[in-house]
Amino acid sequence: xxxxxxxxxxxxxxxxxxxxxxxxxxxxxxxxxxxxxxxxxxxxxxxxxxxxxxxxxxxxxxxxxxxxxxxxxxxxxxxxxxxxxxxxxxxxxxxxxxxxxxxxxxxxxxxxxxxxxxxxxxxxxxxxxxxxxxxxxxxxxxxxxxxxxxxxxxxxxxxxxxxxxxxxxxxxxxxxxxxxxxxxxxxxxxxxxxxxxxxxxxxxxxxxxxxxxxxxxxxxxxxxxxxxxxxxxxxxxxxxxxxxxxxxxxxxxxxx
Ligand SMILES: Nc1ncnc2c1ncn2[C@@H]1O[C@H](COP(=O)(O)OP(=O)(O)OP(=O)(O)O)[C@@H](O)[C@H]1O
Numbered sequence: 001x002x003x004x005x006x007x008x009x010x011x012x013x014x015x016x017x018x019x020x021x022x023x024x025x026x027x028x029x030x031x032x033x034x035x036x037x038x039x040x041x042x043x044x045x046x047x048x049x050x051x052x053x054x055x056x057x058x059x060x061x062x063x064x065x066x067x068x069x070x071x072x073x074x075x076x077x078x079x080x081x082x083x084x085x086x087x088x089x090x091x092x093x094x095x096x097x098x099x100x101x102x103x104x105x106x107x108x109x110x111x112x113x114x115x116x117x118x119x120x121x122x123x124x125x126x127x128x129x130x131x132x133x134x135x136x137x138x139x140x141x142x143x144x145x146x147x148x149x150x151x152x153x154x155x156x157x158x159x160x161x162x163x164x165x166x167x168x169x170x171x172x173x174x175x176x177x178x179x180x181x182x183x184x185x186x187x188x189x190x191x192x193x194x195x196x197x198x199x200x201x202x203x204x205x206x207x208x209x210x211x212x213x214x215x216x217x218x219x220x221x222x223x224x225x226x227x228x229x230x231x232x233x234x235x236x237x238x239x240x241x242x243x244x245x246x247x248x249x250x251x252x253x254x255x256x
Contacts, residue, residue, distance in 0.1 A: 008071040009034050010164045010195030011056060015065035018048070018055050024218070025051045028065070031214055031223035035163065038186065038196035040206035040213045040226070044239050047217040049199035050086060053166045056197070057083055070163055079108050082162035084153050086169050092142035092149065099137040101152050102127050105159030127155040130188055132181040147178030154185055165189060167198040171205050183209055203230065 011033040018026040026048040033039050041049040054060045056067055058074035069077035082105070090101065105127065106120040116124075128134045131151040136144065141152060150170055157165055165186075171179055186196055186209055200206055206213055206226060213229045215221035221238040222229040 007035055009068070010037075010070060011197065012066070012068040013052075013056075014068070016052070016055065016062055016067055017064040018051055018060055019063045020051075020060070024063075026055070026216065027219050029214070029216060029220045029223075030065075031212075031220075033164075033195045033197060033212070035193045035195050036190050037212060038190055038198065038210040039223075040210040041197065041199040041216060042201070042203065042206055042213055042230075042238065043216040044201075047238075049216065050168055052216065053083070053168055053197065053199060056164075056166060057081065077164070080163040082157035082160040082165050084150075084157050084165075084167045084170055086172075090141065090153075094142065096141050097137070098133065098139050098141055098144065098152050099124055099128065101141050102155045102159050105156040108160060123159045123161070124155075127158040128152075130158055130185045131155045132184075145175075145178075147174040150174055151178055151181055151185075154182060158185065158189060162189075162194055164195045164197070167196070169199050169201065171200055171202055179205075203235075206230065 009032045013029050013031050016026060016029045017024065029052060031039070041052060043049055051060060055062055056069060056074060058078070067074055070080055102124045103116055103120065106116065106123060107114055110116065110120065125134065125137070128137055131154055133148060133151055133155065136148070141149065144152065154167070154170065170182060174182065190196060196210070198209060207230070211226055212224060213226050214223045215229060215234055215238040217238050217240065222234045
């Protein structure tokens with residue numbers, strides 16, 4: 001019997017350090033995310049979560065160490081990586097429909113004139129279905145609630161058919177219905193082999209959405225299975241001595 005070759009990791013972080021000018025923001029972050037796996041980036045404000053995501057996108061340079069995306073440098077993998085930013089640059093007043101926003105996710109696969117094929121339209125419809133907004137396709141994007149808009153932006157990323165999906169705090173200000181829809185859509189993507197990296201302040205979400213966590217606050221305080229790494233001691237170290245822990249699905253914030 002022949003052994004199947006191991007699949008290429010979606011993301012390798014190898015002693016990654018990032019600085020803005022002379023100011024170090026991340027030092028020695030190391031870990032691997034395989035296809036179909038998800039990792040939650042957890043750390044306080046200013047810990048470097050967004051910076052790490054931008055480094056994976058090749059938007060900020062790595063000063064030491066190495067980032068490998070789908071077996072090569074980040075710049076070579078851009079077509080296979082989708083990103084849902086923390087505050088999207090799309091102006092909610094811009095007159096654009098929900099399906100037009102999602103179609104943007106297909107641009108990387110379209111020809112020079114960006115004419116949508118039937119297959120593109122089917123991908124858009126499937127992505128909207130995945131986030132539970134199929135019935136809002138023709139509505140103006142700006143008329144949706146904040147949580148629904150977040151779901152549309154995830155649909156745009158899904159329509160890009162990424163092999164690695166990066167989400168920067170997608171659950172902020174999102175109600176329970178939208179949260180459930182986002183979690184279901186992420187589970188669907190993972191089942192198709194997409195690797196997911198999601199920054200979040202919500203430890204309960206990290207438990208629900210991700211089987212791995214990366215604790216960072218400039219330095220790395222742990223990277224591995226959620227149940228093993230998300231301990232009160234490590235959380236306290238990550239949050240600079242503040243006692244934070246997870247009991248059941250509740251986050252307990254203690255004294256500094
Ligand atoms: N473009 C930039 N130029 C200089 N410094 C920056 C820049 N972007 C971020 N920083 C700094 O880098 C550090 C990490 O910021 P980053 O946005 O990565 O943190 P974060 O963990 O995502 O925080 P939050 O949870 O508040 O979103 C902060 O001290 C921030 O001030």
